[in-house]
Each structure stands twice: as C-alpha cells, then as structure tokens.
Amino acid sequence: MADLPEGLKYLPGYLDRPAQEGLVDLVRHAVADAPLYVPVMPGTGKPMSVQMTNLGPLGWVTDKERGYRYQATHPVTGKPWPAIPEALLSLWDTVSNYPEPPQACLVNFYADDARMGLHQDKDEKNFAAPVVSISLGNTCLFRVGGLNRKDPTRSFRLASGDVVVLGGASRLCFHGVDRIYPDTSTLLKNGGRINLTLRRVTLL
Numbered sequence: 001m002a003d004l005p006e007g008l009k010y011l012p013g014y015l016d017r018p019a020q021e022g023l024v025d026l027v028r029h030a031v032a033d034a035p036l037y038v039p040v041m042p043g044t045g046k047p048m049s050v051q052m053t054n055l056g057p058l059g060w061v062t063d064k065e066r067g068y069r070y071q072a073t074h075p076v077t078g079k080p081w082p083a084i085p086e087a088l089l090s091l092w093d094t095v096s097n098y099p100e101p102p103q104a105c106l107v108n109f110y111a112d113d114a115r116m117g118l119h120q121d122k123d124e125k126n127f128a129a130p131v132v133s134i135s136l137g138n139t140c141l142f143r144v145g146g147l148n149r150k151d152p153t154r155s156f157r158l159a160s161g162d163v164v165v166l167g168g169a170s171r172l173c174f175h176g177v178d179r180i181y182p183d184t185s186t187l188l189k190n191g192g193r194i195n196l197t198l199r200r201v202t203l204l
C-alpha cells in the first residue's frame, strides 16, 4: 500500500478462520478471569467507548485520578492479569523481529458503535520494540497519520484476521479507529470487533 509510514507492516488475512476462532476462544477464557471494564479518561473521568482488559505481566489501564499507566493487576478484581497464551507469543516471535517476548496484551472490545480517537501510544518506556495488532470480528476503518497531530492521515480497513506490525518510525504515529462496520464478519456471535495489541513496556 502506498504512503504508509515507514516501519508499518500490514499483513492482510494473516490468520485463517480456524486461527481466528482459536484466538476468540482464548480471549473468552481470559475475559472470564479478567473481565472487560470501561476505562475512563484522566482528569475528566469521561468513559471510553471501548471496553478493555489485558493479558500478561503488565496491562495498560487508565482512570480519572491516576491516568494512563501500566500495572500488574486488574483495576476491578485486583488480581494479576492472565498469562499471554502461547499462540500469541509465537505470533509475536514470527512477525515482530524482536528478541524479547511481549509483556502486555491489551484486549480492546469495540461494540459496533465504539470508536477510538486519534492518539499516540507513548505510555511505554520501550519505543524500540514494535506494537503488533491483531483484528478479530467486524471490519473497522483505521486511520494513521504522522508524528504530529496535524499531519495528513490515511485511512484503511482492518478486517478479521489482519495483523499489523508497527515498528520503526510508525511506532509513534498518531492513529485511531473511526468506525466499525456492522455485520462484516461472522466470527463474533454478537457483533463488534476485538483488537489485541502485543507490546514491550520496559527496556529489558
């Protein structure tokens, strides 16, 4: 695809249907232990439209008082996050070209009316490691810009089974999810979209 930022690797249809079903099953089991919750914006306490949970030694959380951060425990249950399943560790090994395993797997659940505004991922201390994104369920309209909020953006669709590796210069590009297209996948019984992002948080 023309004009995508340097270091962004788009792997459409990377996961076949059985592999996607396997991941949905793993996510369902994880969510039974670490329920989806509604994160709120720092300062305002305004709820995000995306529901979240995490897998791995660290998870990305946000609340009104303490803001965006990584922590080892679920903010509602207080329990450690479930482990990152082997299938995801192995996917990271294959596509990331990074020598250490991911420390966090953020699980984003988008109902068909959810979205995520344009932002940068900069709560990690390690920007050398890529972010690996896996899309499951309904197709979304994804937007990626440059290193400054006002830079021009490009939009493309991410469908179920697509994988994106955000490395190099693309790692700090502004990005967001503008919309979900209802009824574009049969993977999730009740519609919506799941995105899994695998990340390194610390510097070794």
Ligand code: MD3
Pocket: 106, 108, 116, 121, 131, 133, 144, 164, 166, 170, 171, 172, 173, 174, 175, 176, 177, 195, 197
């Ligand atoms: C492009 N999630 O959780 S993942 C997020 O589809 C997030 O749920 C989106 O943005 C989602 O922070 C997009 C893919 C992604 C992750 C990091 C990026 C795209 C990126 C960093 C730079 C550019």
Ligand code: FE
Pocket: 119, 120, 121, 175
């Ligand atoms: Fe992001």
